[in-house]
Amino acid sequence: MYFLSDYGTADEFVGVVRAVLHGLAPTLSVIDLSHQVPAFDIAAGAAMLVRSGPYLGAGVVLAVVDPGVGTDRRGVALEVPAGGPRWLVGPDNGLLLPLAASLGGVRAAYALDPVRTGTDRPGGTFDGRDVFAPAAAHLAAGGDPRVIGQPIVAATLRSGPDGGRPGPEGSTRGSGGDLPGVRAEVTWIDGFGNVQLAARPDALSAIGLTMGGTSRVTVAPREVGAGDREARTVLATRVTAFGQLAPGQFGLLDDANGLVSLVLDRASAARVLGLPGPGIAVHIGPDDRGAPRDAGPPDV
Amino acid sequence: MYFLSDYGTADEFVGVVRAVLHGLAPTLSVIDLSHQVPAFDIAAGAAMLVRSGPYLGAGVVLAVVDPGVGTDRRGVALEVPAGGPRWLVGPDNGLLLPLAASLGGVRAAYALDPVRTGTDRPGGTFDGRDVFAPAAAHLAAGGDPRVIGQPIVAATLRSGPDGGRPGPEGSTRGSGGDLPGVRAEVTWIDGFGNVQLAARPDALSAIGLTMGGTSRVTVAPREVGAGDREARTVLATRVTAFGQLAPGQFGLLDDANGLVSLVLDRASAARVLGLPGPGIAVHIGPDDRGAPRDAGPPDV
Amino acid sequence: MYFLSDYGTADEFVGVVRAVLHGLAPTLSVIDLSHQVPAFDIAAGAAMLVRSGPYLGAGVVLAVVDPGVGTDRRGVALEVPAGGPRWLVGPDNGLLLPLAASLGGVRAAYALDPVRTGTDRPGGTFDGRDVFAPAAAHLAAGGDPRVIGQPIVAATLRSGPDGGRPGPEGSTRGSGGDLPGVRAEVTWIDGFGNVQLAARPDALSAIGLTMGGTSRVTVAPREVGAGDREARTVLATRVTAFGQLAPGQFGLLDDANGLVSLVLDRASAARVLGLPGPGIAVHIGPDDRGAPRDAGPPDV
Numbered sequence: 001m002y003f004l005s006d007y008g009t010a011d012e013f014v015g016v017v018r019a020v021l022h023g024l025a026p027t028l029s030v031i032d033l034s035h036q037v038p039a040f041d042i043a044a045g046a047a048m049l050v051r052s053g054p055y056l057g058a059g060v061v062l063a064v065v066d067p068g069v070g071t072d073r074r075g076v077a078l079e080v081p082a083g084g085p086r087w088l089v090g091p092d093n094g095l096l097l098p099l100a101a102s103l104g105g106v107r108a109a110y111a112l113d114p115v116r117t118g119t120d121r122p123g124g125t126f127d128g129r130d131v132f133a134p135a136a137a138h139l140a141a142g143g144d145p146r147v148i149g150q151p152i153v154a155a156t157l158r159s160g161p162d163g164g165r166p167g168p169e170g171s172t173r174g175s176g177g178d179l180p181g182v183r184a185e186v187t188w189i190d191g192f193g194n195v196q197l198a199a200r201p202d203a204l205s206a207i208g209l210t211m212g213g214t215s216r217v218t219v220a221p222r223e224v225g226a227g228d229r230e231a232r233t234v235l236a237t238r239v240t241a242f243g244q245l246a247p248g249q250f251g252l253l254d255d256a257n258g259l260v261s262l263v264l265d266r267a268s269a270a271r272v273l274g275l276p277g278p279g280i281a282v283h284i285g286p287d288d289r290g291a292p293r294d295a296g297p298p299d300v
Numbered sequence: 301m302y303f304l305s306d307y308g309t310a311d312e313f314v315g316v317v318r319a320v321l322h323g324l325a326p327t328l329s330v331i332d333l334s335h336q337v338p339a340f341d342i343a344a345g346a347a348m349l350v351r352s353g354p355y356l357g358a359g360v361v362l363a364v365v366d367p368g369v370g371t372d373r374r375g376v377a378l379e380v381p382a383g384g385p386r387w388l389v390g391p392d393n394g395l396l397l398p399l400a401a402s403l404g405g406v407r408a409a410y411a412l413d414p415v416r417t418g419t420d421r422p423g424g425t426f427d428g429r430d431v432f433a434p435a436a437a438h439l440a441a442g443g444d445p446r447v448i449g450q451p452i453v454a455a456t457l458r459s460g461p462d463g464g465r466p467g468p469e470g471s472t473r474g475s476g477g478d479l480p481g482v483r484a485e486v487t488w489i490d491g492f493g494n495v496q497l498a499a500r501p502d503a504l505s506a507i508g509l510t511m512g513g514t515s516r517v518t519v520a521p522r523e524v525g526a527g528d529r530e531a532r533t534v535l536a537t538r539v540t541a542f543g544q545l546a547p548g549q550f551g552l553l554d555d556a557n558g559l560v561s562l563v564l565d566r567a568s569a570a571r572v573l574g575l576p577g578p579g580i581a582v583h584i585g586p587d588d589r590g591a592p593r594d595a596g597p598p599d600v
Numbered sequence: 601m602y603f604l605s606d607y608g609t610a611d612e613f614v615g616v617v618r619a620v621l622h623g624l625a626p627t628l629s630v631i632d633l634s635h636q637v638p639a640f641d642i643a644a645g646a647a648m649l650v651r652s653g654p655y656l657g658a659g660v661v662l663a664v665v666d667p668g669v670g671t672d673r674r675g676v677a678l679e680v681p682a683g684g685p686r687w688l689v690g691p692d693n694g695l696l697l698p699l700a701a702s703l704g705g706v707r708a709a710y711a712l713d714p715v716r717t718g719t720d721r722p723g724g725t726f727d728g729r730d731v732f733a734p735a736a737a738h739l740a741a742g743g744d745p746r747v748i749g750q751p752i753v754a755a756t757l758r759s760g761p762d763g764g765r766p767g768p769e770g771s772t773r774g775s776g777g778d779l780p781g782v783r784a785e786v787t788w789i790d791g792f793g794n795v796q797l798a799a800r801p802d803a804l805s806a807i808g809l810t811m812g813g814t815s816r817v818t819v820a821p822r823e824v825g826a827g828d829r830e831a832r833t834v835l836a837t838r839v840t841a842f843g844q845l846a847p848g849q850f851g852l853l854d855d856a857n858g859l860v861s862l863v864l865d866r867a868s869a870a871r872v873l874g875l876p877g878p879g880i881a882v883h884i885g886p887d888d889r890g891a892p893r894d895a896g897p898p899d900v
Contacts (some may be wrong), residue, residue, distance in 0.1 A: 002619065008491035010310065010611065012348050015333035016355045020301065022331055023357040031622055033615035039492055040566045048612050054721075055616045055729065057623040067566050070541025086618025121354075122558030124540050130354065131558065191608035192639055240724050256729065258722030266640045266667050308791035309609065312648050315633035316655045319602065322631055323657040339792055340866045367866050370841025421654075422858030424840050429655065429856065 001140050002056055002085065002259045004049060005064040005128060006037040017062075018130050024137035040067040042095050042160050044278065047188055049099040051257050056084045061099065062136040063090040064128040075112035075131050076157065077145055080104055087145075089136040091127070094160025109157060110149035119147045130240045181207055181215075181285030186278050187259070193268020194253075195275055196261045197282055204284065209238050209252070217250065217262060218283040219273055232273060235287060236262060253285065260284075301330045301438050302356055303383065304349060305428060306365040309334075317362075317428050324437035340367040342395050343458050344578065345433040347488055349399040351557050356384045360434040361399065363390040364428040375412035375431050376457065377445055380404055387445075389436040391427070394460025409457060411451035417448045481507055481585030486578050487559070493568020494553075495515060495575055496561045497582055501554045504584065509538050509552070517550065517562060518583040519573055535587060536562060552584065560584075601740050602656055602685065604649060605664040605728060617662075617728050624737035632857040640667040641739045642695050642760050644878065648790055649699040651857050656684045656875045662736040663690040663730040675712035675731050676757065677745055680704055687745075689736040691727070694760025709757060710749035717748045730828055739832060781815075781885030786878050787859070793868020794853075795875055797860045797882055804884065809838050809852070817850065817862060818883040819873055832873060833846065835887060852884065860884075 001021065007013035014035050021030055033052050037045040045065035057264070066073075074092040081104035088096040092111070094149075100106045112206040117134040135148050144153075186200035209215050215238070220231045236250035245251045245265040262282065263269050270276075301321070307313035314335050321330055321368045333352050337345040339359045345365035366373075374392040380402035389398040392411070414427070417434040424430075435448050484499035509515050518533045536550035545565040555561040562570050562582065570576075601623065607613035614635050621630055633652050637645040640675045645665035666673075674692040679702035688696045692711070700706045714727070719732040724730075735748050745751075784799035809815050815838070838852035845851045845865040855861040863869050864881065870876075 010491045012333045019355045033612045036610040055619045071543035123556035127554035138436040190608045243671035256723035256726035310632045310791045312638040319655045371843035423856035426856035
């Protein structure tokens with residue numbers, strides 16, 4: 001089983017869910033993907049699941065980022081085609097759908113019945129413990145989904161907030177109309193400060209940016225407060241490894257998820273550029289000043 | 301086995317203890333409850349164990365929050381009645397007693413003999429590695445406790461600092477004498493900023509606060525520095541789910557531990573109220589201004 | 601298997617590597633040493649491995665702190681003498697050599713062939729997932745190292761940055777020439793703020809500092825910015841347990857790694873002294889003011 005949540009690691013939430021899983025399925029091995037999804041950030045959790053998807057084996061994905069817990073939002077189990085995990089279990093709030101799509105789509109969907117999965121535990125605000133873990137353990141053991149829920153029509157499943165952020169899947173069609181180049185949103189800033197973009201490396205090739213070539217990257221931060229943040233432009237060299245960059249030199253890296261990341265070597269590109277998180281638009285255009293051999297930290 | 305500590309996750313402490321456990325009991329599965337108990341905070345660790353207690357299965361609980369390591373404080377193994385975990389292993393400093401009480405009380409207690417559990421490892425400041433892990437592995441394998449320690453009288457076990465903070469168990473008898481309402485201390489602020497109180501939901505019902513009703517909640521922060529922090533009063537609506545609250549509206553939630561938590565939806569009530577941690581007194585009284593239908597963020 | 605990295609816990613990196621390991625070796629148990637090695641800090645990761653070394657059982661150590669990923673730095677598998685782990689797998693950048701030395705030296709070394717270990721996964725920047733995990737799983741299953749790499753001469757393995765920080769092994773020969781006493785560098789500041797020194801307790805005994813005795817400890821912070829930080833001197837009492845210290849009293853502790861640590865009881869010595877990290881020189885000399893019985897917080 002694979003387990004992702006926004007529970008954090010400071011409290012006992014993850015431990016309690018694992019204790020419940022262990023009680024129901026003592027031989028089940030549980031792999032934590034991460035429990036530090038930003039609190040309530042369904043889109044970030046969904047993106048993390050999609051990035052993890054290609055590396056997951058058979059079994060169940062248990063995912064809980066669930067601001068609507070206790071309301072009438074449904075808990076669901078989604079069956080996906082064989083090959084990787086077979087079941088995705090969590091809230092019906094858009095968290096699971098992008099992963100399901102990347103694994104071949106929803107083959108069958110069930111709304112979990114809290115009465116049948118849950119117990120007489122206090123409160124209604126910890127469905128990870130009370131509903132999702134029991135359901136996931138049941139399915140991991142090969143149980144019949146109709147024991148814990150009823151079939152629902154997949155088309156009724158909810159997509160994420162604002163229809164879902166452009167995900168790592170199929171989002172390279174972002175060339176701007178006005179400016180030549182590639183336009184893409186930031187999809188993820190990882191713990192090293194690398195800035196992943198919703199663009200595939202072949203989109204860079206398509207605008208003539210070959211390996212070692214330099215382009216102008218313009219970052220348009222979201223309006224914050226008085227909205228007086230300005231766009232910022234830096235030169236960035238297309239590379240395949242961090243170590244090909246000089247100190248302070250920005251790179252456009254063919255990253256480990258098959259996308260392009262804006263990076264520095266051993267430093268946080270996000271911090272240097274003042275990027276707070278996903279969603280910001282980035283434009284990659286030709287370097288009309290020519291491609292300096294040793295760009296260094298540009299001050300444009 | 302269930303493992304809790306204040307070791308943090310930045311250093312290798314947890315990994316080394318798990319390596320020792322694995323060496324002694326290769327097939328043992330170890331579930332981490334949390335290793336981010338605030339450093340040296342015995343009461344916080346004890347409360348975390350109590351909250352986790354109902355969900356733990358058979359086996360051993362290994363818990364280490366141990367500011368007195370290396371002094372003459374004892375290491376102990378406590379046997380509790382069957383049903384959940386059978387053994388609690390850790391320092392004799394009050395960390396284990398509240399969990400033992402919640403599991404039915406101490407049936408037998410043993411003082412661990414470091415000579416018999418420990419090895420020729422350097423230093424005397426890492427009993428988690430050198431004494432508690434070997435003792436826990438021994439007991440998890442069904443070993444005789446007299447091999448690793450000698451029986452002691454349970455009445456000699458130490459309770460926690462200042463007799464133990466009012467715990468989640470049996471602490472709803474806190475109605476104030478002067479003011480009508482419920483008086484309770486903060487027991488826990490979780491990673492989302494939810495503020496758990498030492499009061500059960502039926503205490504709210506007892507003062508006439510029904511689901512959807514509004515009450516005045518007065519928070520008296522501990523005196524800090526010059527002691528000039530004032531009590532703060534907000535309106536809060538009794539709810540069963542975060543999603544029943546409007547943005548900025550405080551709620552009194554029937555929480556997942558069977559207690560009342562003061563919360564906001566998708567925001568940190570603790571941060572908004574400036575609450576630093578457990579121990580602060582909170583008073584929940586009738587809303588003498590009447591219960592507005594849509595309270596919104598009160599500015600009282 | 602034992603797994604250490606600088607991946608952090610916020611992203612899914614660790615989970616994905618564990619998923620890959622689980623896919624290749626479903627029954628393998630994986631123990632995380634830590635994934636919060638400071639980013640790119642090879643020396644800190646190497647020191648953590650060395651400290652963990654004595655407690656590791658048979659199997660494979662997978663360690664990834666790898667700023668050079670994607671460059672021509674080699675990935676390696678190092679065989680060490682029987683007794684603890686047999687294989688160390690990771691980048692050839694000095695991360696593994698100190699652990700290998702502490703375990704008896706490199707018996708055989710292999711350069712990993714990414715073509716034979718890796719897959720058709722995107723990018724070349726996640727060798728933990730694509731090269732090291734498959735290699736480690738292969739070796740954990742008893743596979744022939746020549747299937748995944750070719751033998752190399754151990755003498756060609758790279759040592760760490762600046763030849764490696766003086767490690768916990770054999771670094772007590774640091775008595776200063778000018779001043780009587782022990783001179784040692786800070787090797788590690790743990791999460792509690794304890795300051796470990798590259799000195800063994802017998803070096804303290806050699807300068808006449810017996811248990812309970814007091815010495816003058818001078819800390820020379822690294823020059824920062826304008827370089828105007830001054831050395832700072834405090835009195836410290838030699839102890840075997842934190843609990844032997846009064847509040848605010850510094851101690852020189854025989855620590856759990858067989859070294860000397862400069863500590864406070866239930867407080868961060870590093871923070872009080874303003875020490876940012878390893879590498880700082882510390883001098884431990886006689887207390888020429890005499891050894892006060894109850895030193896208390898010194899204001900020298």
